[in-house]
Structure formats: structure tokens, C-alpha cells
Amino acid sequence: MPLDEEYWEQLQVLFHMAEHTPDAALDAVLLEACDNPELRKRAAALIRSAREQNVPAARVIRPAASGKIGPYTILRHLGSGGIGSVYLVERTTAGAVQKSALKVLMRSAAGPFFVERFEREQHILASLDHPNITRLLDAGISDEGEPYLTMEYVDGSHLDVYCDDRSLGIRERLQLFLRVCEAVAYAHRSLVVHLDLKPSNILVTEAGGIVKLLDFGTSKLIQPDSLLTTTVMATPAYASPEQLRNEPVTTVCDVYALGAILFELLSGRRPNQDSSVAAMIERSMKELPPESVTAAVTAAAAGHRGLTETRLRSVLTGDLATIVAKCITPRPKDRYVTVEALISDVQRYLAGRPILARPQTTTYRLSKFVRRNRAAVTSVSIMVCCLLVVAGYAAWRQQQAYREGQRALQMQTFMNSLFRLANSKYTGKPAVTIPEYLRLGVTVLPDFIRNQNDRRGAQLSLAESMYQNGDTKDALPVFYEVIASAKATGDLNSEVEAEAYAGDITNEIGDKSSSRRLTADALALSSRSEVTPVARVWAKVYYASNREDDGSRSEENIALLQSAVAESRRRLPERQTALVLAKLAGYLEQRGRLNDAAPILQQAIAIFGREPYAVCDEAESNGDLAFVKGAMGDQQGSVQIFGRAYDGLKSCSGPDTRPTLMMQAHLASAMLKNHQADAVVPMLEASMPAWRHLSGDSPDLSNPLIFLARAYLAKGDFPRAEATAAETVRVQSGKISEKTYRMGVSQLVWAQALSAENRPQEALTHCRLAIVGLSASPALTAGQKQANADAQKLLEKLQTSFATHQ
Numbered sequence: 001m002p003l004d005e006e007y008w009e010q011l012q013v014l015f016h017m018a019e020h021t022p023d024a025a026l027d028a029v030l031l032e033a034c035d036n037p038e039l040r041k042r043a044a045a046l047i048r049s050a051r052e053q054n055v056p057a058a059r060v061i062r063p064a065a066s067g068k069i070g071p072y073t074i075l076r077h078l079g080s081g082g083i084g085s086v087y088l089v090e091r092t093t094a095g096a097v098q099k100s101a102l103k104v105l106m107r108s109a110a111g112p113f114f115v116e117r118f119e120r121e122q123h124i125l126a127s128l129d130h131p132n133i134t135r136l137l138d139a140g141i142s143d144e145g146e147p148y149l150t151m152e153y154v155d156g157s158h159l160d161v162y163c164d165d166r167s168l169g170i171r172e173r174l175q176l177f178l179r180v181c182e183a184v185a186y187a188h189r190s191l192v193v194h195l196d197l198k199p200s201n202i203l204v205t206e207a208g209g210i211v212k213l214l215d216f217g218t219s220k221l222i223q224p225d226s227l228l229t230t231t232v233m234a235t236p237a238y239a240s241p242e243q244l245r246n247e248p249v250t251t252v253c254d255v256y257a258l259g260a261i262l263f264e265l266l267s268g269r270r271p272n273q274d275s276s277v278a279a280m281i282e283r284s285m286k287e288l289p290p291e292s293v294t295a296a297v298t299a300a301a302a303g304h305r306g307l308t309e310t311r312l313r314s315v316l317t318g319d320l321a322t323i324v325a326k327c328i329t330p331r332p333k334d335r336y337v338t339v340e341a342l343i344s345d346v347q348r349y350l351a352g353r354p355i356l357a358r359p360q361t362t363t364y365r366l367s368k369f370v371r372r373n374r375a376a377v378t379s380v381s382i383m384v385c386c387l388l389v390v391a392g393y394a395a396w397r398q399q400q401a402y403r404e405g406q407r408a409l410q411m412q413t414f415m416n417s418l419f420r421l422a423n424s425k426y427t428g429k430p431a432v433t434i435p436e437y438l439r440l441g442v443t444v445l446p447d448f449i450r451n452q453n454d455r456r457g458a459q460l461s462l463a464e465s466m467y468q469n470g471d472t473k474d475a476l477p478v479f480y481e482v483i484a485s486a487k488a489t490g491d492l493n494s495e496v497e498a499e500a501y502a503g504d505i506t507n508e509i510g511d512k513s514s515s516r517r518l519t520a521d522a523l524a525l526s527s528r529s530e531v532t533p534v535a536r537v538w539a540k541v542y543y544a545s546n547r548e549d550d551g552s553r554s555e556e557n558i559a560l561l562q563s564a565v566a567e568s569r570r571r572l573p574e575r576q577t578a579l580v581l582a583k584l585a586g587y588l589e590q591r592g593r594l595n596d597a598a599p600i601l602q603q604a605i606a607i608f609g610r611e612p613y614a615v616c617d618e619a620e621s622n623g624d625l626a627f628v629k630g631a632m633g634d635q636q637g638s639v640q641i642f643g644r645a646y647d648g649l650k651s652c653s654g655p656d657t658r659p660t661l662m663m664q665a666h667l668a669s670a671m672l673k674n675h676q677a678d679a680v681v682p683m684l685e686a687s688m689p690a691w692r693h694l695s696g697d698s699p700d701l702s703n704p705l706i707f708l709a710r711a712y713l714a715k716g717d718f719p720r721a722e723a724t725a726a727e728t729v730r731v732q733s734g735k736i737s738e739k740t741y742r743m744g745v746s747q748l749v750w751a752q753a754l755s756a757e758n759r760p761q762e763a764l765t766h767c768r769l770a771i772v773g774l775s776a777s778p779a780l781t782a783g784q785k786q787a788n789a790d791a792q793k794l795l796e797k798l799q800t801s802f803a804t805h806q
Contacts, residue, residue, distance in 0.1 A: 259327020744773020
């Protein structure tokens with residue numbers, strides 16, 4: 001058995017113990033921990049291999065003081081690798097200036113092993129002549145004794161960066177991948193394996209989009225009569241399992257690396273990207289099956305490919321997933337035997353022909369034939385259908401070949417019918433609002449979509465739209481129906497998503513028990529691989545936020561929200577990330593961590609500002625930032641940001657809607673703190689008719705009334721301040737408890753107005769009622785603490801006045 005497999009547990013212990021030990025002390029530390037020299041040697045090799053993969057910037061070899069290496073003049077440093085640096089150089093030959101890339105070996109690394117490796121690269125490159133492989137131009141030893149190679153300079157981008165920067169589609173990415181495969185196949189025919197294939201070793205030129213394969217430094221010449229073992233120089237993320245096990249290498253090692261590159265080009269990330277080097281080696285020992293390329297897809301990656309996340313998964317499912325899986329299977333004998341075989345299957349896929357990696361069943365080959373000859377098949381089908389209709393054959397619907405076509409037709413019919421039904425003849429109303437339209441969709445949905453899975457997906461979309469539109473009452477039963485249906489059919493992702501939203505709604509309506517149960521269940525299930533990133537993120541968010549709102553405040557909640565932010569940055573669209581950032585900032589603000597909350601809110605606002613349909617979200621985050629600025633003592637900045645928030649809500653929500661009017665009330669509060677009472681009074685007086693229309697005589701009317709009463713008080717208009725404060729108390733009395741902060745503030749403003757009118761006895765009564773309300777709950781914000789202090793100060797003043805008078 002190989003040493004790695006036999007002593008795997010000891011290797012793991014040594015790796016984790018010494019992985020952060022400096023190079024100079026590594027051998028000594030391993031000697032102290034292990035008496036097996038072979039085991040120490042292998043552990044050291046693994047640790048150094050991991051460092052080569054993850055080192056942020058290798059030490060740059062400094063050129064001679066003359067700025068020359070051999071006959072070449074250095075123009076600039078291009079990059080550094082594990083054993084050397086690469087420079088852009090030029091040389092004048094016969095009056096012509098030639099630019100090249102010059103790779104020079106570290107003097108400190110110029111031992112026999114590295115010199116042998118360097119000489120091998122020179123020999124290999126000199127033997128290769130292919131348009132997609134960099135050409136060797138020269139080789140030599142510098143005046144400082146450093147070996148160097150001079151190669152053609154390629155002005156281009158790494159393969160993955162080139163594709164993402166141009167948002168290339170799947171077909172274009174496959175065409176570039178084929179060029180890489182052709183270069184590798186040529187090298188194999190020249191008896192060379194590369195052994196370090198990865199996107200950063202593949203450049204695509206800016207001019208012409210030509211692929212160039214770089215760095216044959218870890219390559220080995222294939223000897224027909226012997227097997228050569230690999231080195232630890234390859235990058236572990238793209239190394240085959242047999243390379244990680246330090247077993248003999250063949251051309252199928254490069255097939256594995258090509259599969260890993262194809263995985264990344266298609267899905268947006270490497271296979272098992274979050275795994276450590278130790279975990280990769282463990283997977284290779286156990287020969288665990290590869291990760292599915294469709295499971296790695298994210299919304300952000302789909303956007304770089306010009307597709308939605310769902311559409312990208314659909315494109316990758318089937319032949320492409322089969323091709324990738326065959327490349328990166330752990331057993332060498334199960335991979336493509338040659339790179340030419342891989343090229344053939346990719347070309348077959350692009351041509352719409354059956355790939356050879358899949359069983360050649362009649363159904364599979366027929367489906368490929370239909371796709372290649374869609375127009376001809378469609379014409380013949382129409383003729384056949386006409387003949388069948390003439391013959392009276394009534395079951396023509398059974399000839400529909402594809403399930404996706406049926407689903408699209410059903411959804412199209414549903415949407416068309418829904419638009420037709422949204423008229424006054426059906427609804428009895430001259431105009432249908434968005435909430436009414438969504439409720440109508442839920443009602444008629446079963447008449448158009450019979451399949452339970454399809455209907456559940458549509459229900460979930462409608463319910464989430466209701467939720468986002470504020471119609472939580474009607475959304476909740478739809479979410480419950482989705483949960484029941486998802487549990488019955490094992491649709492874990494829909495279950496998690498619906499439970500997360502339902503948990504947030506039940507929290508809003510005060511059903512804390514249901515909220516805890518739903519969000520806890522959603523969070524527990526969200527770790528399963530079947531659950532999409534968007535469902536997992538919102539399961540974390542609603543679990544943490546509902547516990548914060550329920551009084552179960554803990555650092556665990558903050559950590560969960562931070563985890564949701566990190567995952568959303570990696571896998572969700574920017575707007576989703578901004579919403580999660582805003583949630584996190586809100587709870588940091590409640591903890592008084594204003595310096596942490598402010599920059600997070602600014603990040604969210606910047607993202608919303610780039611989104612054309614996020615004006616309301618941007619306005620709400622500006623409102624939160626204005627609160628933070630005010631709490632930090634920047635009253636003028638608070639007023640300016642509240643103004644932007646108010647203007648934003650007016651434009652997206654309308655001037656007389658509840659969110660806009662509430663933001664105006666907060667703006668008024670900030671203006672009062674900034675001594676702008678003269679401007680506040682006419683602004684709030686003008687908005688009162690809209691408030692009264694929306695709130696009637698409900699406690700909601702107390703929000704603008706409190707600010708208006710304070711504005712009258714600040715202006716010195718004490719009779720109006722008294723009357724407005726009295727109305728504020730009246731609309732709340734008998735509807736909310738006297739022992740609430742809002743009632744306490746209302747009584748305080750009334751007492752302050754009476755005191756200013758020199759009516760101390762009446763003022764004392766209302767001041768005592770204010771203290772009852774204000775002291776009922778702990779003061780969490782600066783405003784609450786200030787109200788408590790003002791009430792106590794007024795009480796002392798009034799009591800002193802009575803004592804002196806008596």
C-alpha cells in the first residue's frame with residue numbers, strides 16, 4: 001500500500017500541526033513530532049505543496065544592478081511562481097527590437113533538483129511546436145549564475161478571467177477549451193505530459209483570442225518502457241488523485257486537470273473549491289465520487305455566461321455533466337483514455353450528436369437526432385398530426401416529446417389568462433391593484449397548472465411577490481400550502497424557502513412559537529446539499545433576525561448574519577447581498593455598534609445605487625444610515641441623508657404612502673434636533689390629511705402627531721403643542737398599553753407643553769404618566785435614554801415648584 005494511505009491519520013495530524021510553521025523550522029518541528037523519516041519527508045512535501053498553491057506573492061528575483069539578464073534588458077516584472085520570476089524583456093537583434101518573456105530561477109533554489117527541472121523545461125519547450133503552446137526562443141545562465149529561459153511574450157488574460165470579462169456563453173467557452181485540449185493532445189503525441197494544467201497557465205491573447213499554453217516546468221517526458229512518479233510541484237486543486245497519492249503518472253493525469261478546468265469554465269468555480277489540501281488528499285485516498293458540475297452553479301456565475309441560474313443548470317445537465325464527470329472520476333481507468341477522446345465528445349456535443357461517454361440507447365440517439373434536425377422534424381410532425389386529425393385520432397397530445405415544452409406552454413397559458421381575467425368584468429373593479437392581481441393568480445393557478453411540482457414552484461413565486469409587496473396576510477397560507485406539498489414530495493429546497501418566509505411573517509404577526517419552529521426547521525435543513533444558496537442564506541437571515549426581534553439577542557445571531565453575508569457575496573446577485581447587509585447593519589445599530597453599522601449600510605446603499613429597480617431599498621437603507629449618523633452626533637448629516645431617503649421613497653412609492661410619510665416623520669425628528677422647527681411645522685401640517693386618510697383614528701396616527709407636537713413646542717406655540725399632544729394620547733388610549741414607550745413620549749410632550757403654559761399641577765399628572773410608560777421597557781437607543789432623562793428632570797422641577805409654593 002502507498003505510504004500516504006497506510007499512514008493517513010498520522011499524516012493528517014502532522015499536516016495540521018505544522019502547516020503554519022516557518023520553512024526554516026519545519027524539519028525540526030517534524031523531527032520532534034515524528035520518528036519515521038519517510039513519514040516526515042512526506043508531511044513536509046505536502047505542507048510545502050500547499051504553500052506553493054496558496055502563497056499570495058512569491059519572492060521576486062531582483063535583476064542585476066544593470067537591469068539586464070544575459071543579453072536581455074528588463075522592462076518590468078510580470079509575476080512570480082514557486083521557484084522563479086518572469087520578466088518582460090527586450091533584445092535588439094540586427095536592428096530589430098524583440099520583446100519576450102524571460103523566466104529566471106531563484107539562486108537560492110538552484111540545487112540539483114531545480115536545475116534538473118529547469119533544464120527539462122528547456123528541453124521540452126524546444127521540442128514543442130504548436131500554435132497554442134508558447135515557443136522557446138533562448139536559454140542561458142545569467143552573470144549571477146541564474147538559469148533562464150526566454151519565451152515568446154503573450155499579451156493576454158488567464159483563461160477564466162478572459163471568459164468572465166467578456167461574459168462568454170457556454171458554446172464560446174467550449175471552443176476555447178477545445179484549443180487547450182488540442183495543445184495538450186499535441187504534447188502527449190510528443191511524449192510529454194504537462195502535470196500542472198490550470199487556468200493561470202493558459203493565456204488568451206487580447207488580439208485575436210488565441211489560446212497559449214504556458215509552463216511545462218512540472219512536465220515529464222513519457223518513457224515507453226517505464227513509469228515515472230509525479231512530483232509535488234503541481235497545483236493540488238487541479239492535480240489528479242494519483243498525483244496527490246504520489247503514484248505513477250500517465251496522460252490521464254492531464255485529462256483529470258482538463259476536466260477540472262472545464263468544471264470551472266462551466267460552473268464558475270473549481271470542484272470542491274472550499275476543501276483544504278489535506279481534504280483533497282483524503283478524497284483521493286478514499287476515491288470519493290466527484291462533485292456534480294450542476295451543483296456548483298451560482299447566480300453570479302450564470303450572469304457571467306449570459307444565463308439565469310436555472311437555465312445554466314439546465315444547459316449543464318446531461319451531456320456536459322457527463323463529460324466533466326468522466327474527466328474527473330477518481331479512478332484513472334474510468335476517465336477518457338486520451339485527450340483526443342475528450343475532444344471528440346466535446347465536438348459531438350457542439351454538433352448536437354450523441355457523446356460516446358453516455359450509453360448509446362435508442363431514446364438518447366433519437367433525441368439527439370431530433371435536436372439536430374429540429375426544422376425538418378417539426379415539418380414532418382405537423383404533416384403527421386394533420387393526417388392523424390383527418391383520420392380522427394384524438395390522442396395527438398401524447399406525441400408531445402418534451403416535458404419542458406409542456407411546462408412552458410402551461411405557464412404561458414396561465415399568464416395570458418391571468419392578464420385577461422384582471423379586468424373589471426371579472427373582478428368587478430375598475431382597476432386591479434398589484435396585491436389583488438397576485439391573489440387572483442393564486443386562486444386560478446390550479447386551473448392551469450396540474451402538475452404538483454410545477455404548481456408548487458409557481459405558488460412559491462407568487463407568495464414571495466406578495467411578501468415583498470407587503471401582503472403578508474395573504475402570502476402566509478400560500479407558504480403553508482407550499483410547505484405541505486414540498487414535504488409530501490421531498491422537495492427540500494421549496495420546503496426551506498417557504499418555511500423561512502413563513503417564519504418571518506409569523507414573527508411579524510406575533511405568533512412567536514410558530515416563527516421559532518419554522519425558522520429553526522428551515523435553518524436545520526438548509527445545510528443539505530439539495531438546498532440552493534438563496535434558500536440557505538434567507539434561512540440564516542430569518543432565523544437570526546426573528547430571534548433578535550423576539551428578545552433572544554446573542555452574538556450567535558450576528559455570526560449567522562455575517563455567514564449569510566459571506567455566502568451571498570459568493571453566490572447571490574448583488575441586490576440580495578445588499579438586503580442581507582442591511583439586515584446585519586440594523587442589528588449592529590441596535591447593539592450600539594454604530595462604527596460597524598455605518599460602513600455596512602454604505603456598502604448596501606452603493607449596491608442598491610447600481611440597481612435600476614432598487615430605489616425603495618436604497619431609500620430605506622439611507623433612512624437607517626441617517627439614524628446611525630444622528631446617534632453618532634452628526635445631526636446635520638442625519639438631516640441630509642433622511643432627505644435623500646424621503647426623496648427616494650416619494651419617487652418609488654408615491655408621496656402619500658405610509659413608508660414615505662413615515663420617512664418624512666423621521667426627517668422631521670432629525671430637523672428638530674438640528675433646530676429647524678420653523679421648517680418642520682408646515683411640512684408636517686401639509687402631510688396630516690394624508691396621514692388621517694391612511695390611519696383614521698388608529699394609534700398609527702400618533703407617529704406624525706408626536707413630531708408635530710414637538711415642533712410646536714420648539715417654536716413656542718404651546719397651545720397647539722398641548723392640543724396635538726392631547727390628540728396623540730387620545731388616539732392611543734384604550735388601544736395600546738399605557739406602559740409603552742410611545743404612550744410615555746406622548747404624555748411627556750403634553751406635560752412639557754402644560755409646564756411651559758405655567759400649569760404645573762396638570763403638567764405633574766401627565767409627567768407621572770409619562771414616567772410610567774417610559775420606565776416600562778429598558779432604554780435601548782439614545783433617543784429613549786434622552787426621553788427618560790427629560791421626564792425625570794421635568795418631574796424634579798415640578799415637584800420643587802410645588803414644594804416652594806407650599
